[in-house]
Amino acid sequence: MFDNHDGPSVRGFAAVLALLSLTAFAVTASMLYHVHHEQEIFAKLTQHLPKSDLEAARELSGELSLQGGLLVLLGLNTIGTAIAFAWVVRGYLTSERTLEDVKVYSADVLASMDAGVITTDRNGRMTSINPSGKQLVSCDEDHLGRTLESLGKLHSLLVEIREDVATYHHPIRDRDYNLDNQGHRQTLRAGCTLLRNRRGEEIGTVLHVRDVSERALMEERLRRMERYMGLGSLAAGLQHEIKNPLSALSLHIQLLCERLETTTQDAEVDELLDVLHTEIRRINDVLDGFRNYASTNQVGRTSVDVAILIERLVRLLRPQAEQQSVKLDVQLPAEMVGLIEGDSVGLEQVLLNLALNGMAAMTDGGKLTFRLSRQDEFVRIDVRDDGIGIPEEIRSQIFDPYFTTRNNGTGMGLALCDKIVRQHDGSIDFRVIENSNPDSDHSVLGTEFTVLLPLSQSA
Structure with missing residues (x-):
């Protein structure tokens, strides 16, 4: 994630500039030496010239002095450029060290997170993953450079949300999926956002994965508890409104059976009464089970x-x-x-x-x-x-x-x-x-x- 591809090219460019500066300084020093040597030779020659040629000699001497001054100026300019370049290189090296510190700090932050962070390029190939991510999705460094499909069908949701974000450019948050972790259900919550560089260009996606097994379990238990708590008053109402009339109905059916036994022996009537008895017992059993379920009495221990x-x-x-x-x-x-x-x-x-x-x-x-x-x-x-x-x-x-x-x-x-x-x-x-x-x-x-x-x- 933190590879700096510009570093080698910048260092190479700095080395070339340094070599050019040294070359320019060496050439300037060599030219100054030759000009000085020519001036000494010219001074010796002018001692033997006739007076009629002294004026031309003075002009030539002035040109040599001018060339020497220009060479000195060029040398000073070269030295100043080298000093400025040295300050630039020093600033670059300082910035590079600072950037390296930021990289290390960022890597430490990612390594300390309990959530998994996975980055991919625009083709869906994984470019980086932090330690928590490796543990949550069960992969290692060998998976870098591969697509998310290499993580297997268990993590197919990651492939789906990455494709959705890459297609529609909208972030996705809090998508849950379950895994079987050594006999226990593990719930992972995933999300995905676009990854952009400092110029705002889209270069891939960032997926984040968290283990929310405990939270999901607590939420599920809370939902069960809410349903259970709401059944207490309902059970009491059903007991009063349904079971009491059922008891009266059952009693009257029993009395009817006793009377019919003495007056008629109709098999069809007996079967109908038996159905009524069976259904009343079934309703009573349902009500008893509901009452037991909704009961708030503490168990004996x-x-x-x-x-x-x-x-x-x-x-x-x-x-x-x-x-x-x-x-x-x-x-x-x-x-x-x-x-x-x-x-x-x-x-x-x-x-x-x-x-x-x-x-x-x-x-x-x-x-x-x-x-x-x-x-x-x-x-x-x-x-x-x-x-x-x-x-x-x-x-x-x-x-x-x-x-x-x-x-x-x-x-x-x-x-x-x-x-x-x-x-x-x-x-x-x-x-x-x-x-x-x-x-x-x-x-x-x-x-x-x-x-x-x-x-x-x-x-």
Whole structure:
């Protein structure tokens, strides 16, 4: 970015001027010597001239003196020029050192930034990248001189915004895209502006990339919390306005069934009444799930060993897993990871919902893996399936209440999981495992949900 292509040419020009000045000074000194020598010879000759030739000799002597004076003036002019040139060269060298200091300072500033800065020429070839940029886009010095496409499909957004800026000459800010960083979702926020030189000429583009994973995660949790907080009053209203009439309706249907049993045995009427009962129960279940989700009651907290919860859950799931040809794989650490303070019933519900979702995604069988580990001051629980994954367009909605892709689903399972985990001061996230083999028929290898729960203070 900071290469100075004018430096060698300026230094070469200065060297040529210095050589010319020295040559001029040497020629002037040589001419002065010869003129002085000629004057000495002429003085000796005039001593032997007749008086009639003295006048012409004096004129010739005057011309020689004039030439000597001009040569002296030329020498002084040459010396003055050399001194002025020396001052100019000194000023240039000082400016060059100052420019070098500015370059070093600018390079230090770029190296200290936590944001990546990438410059490209007008053809999209990378001309420079700071250390943070190399880390964020996973490249090195060998990528300089290549186009942005060499960074791979994961960073295709950078190619798109550079082309848009180069075409429409309008800056682009805050475009987010996600990466899979060692099993965790990493969110990068990119922008692009035109790069101009000091004459205002367009010479390329500047791309800036920041890691906003924590901010994106906080924003997503905040959106979930806002939706959750607004449901409390709505749940109370639904309980009053819907569930009470439903209870009365259910009671009257029961009384009607009892009366009809004594008066008629119509199979069609019995079927219609059974449908009414089923639908009323379903509405009640939906309302109960909504009430549980919107409830603001604090969970009871006791010491919980997550390993025991997982083992208990696996015993519960084994019969259903065998029916679906699903293998249950439990990976527990050799040593105890520690206890957490929480509600064992609520946490069992979280693990059960994740397991049932995983098994539902493996219609042709597969492996459901439970992995328990310790991550810093948290207990980490990974639940992975070999299913069809989650489509990109709905990934931002899977924790929303009543969002489901199954015909028989209520859409409250993952929403309740998210709520229960947040009540335990933890976090829940997921990643879709992409297939790195381009020759495979399956682009997705499954989905993995990760739950982090804080360890007990005494752990």
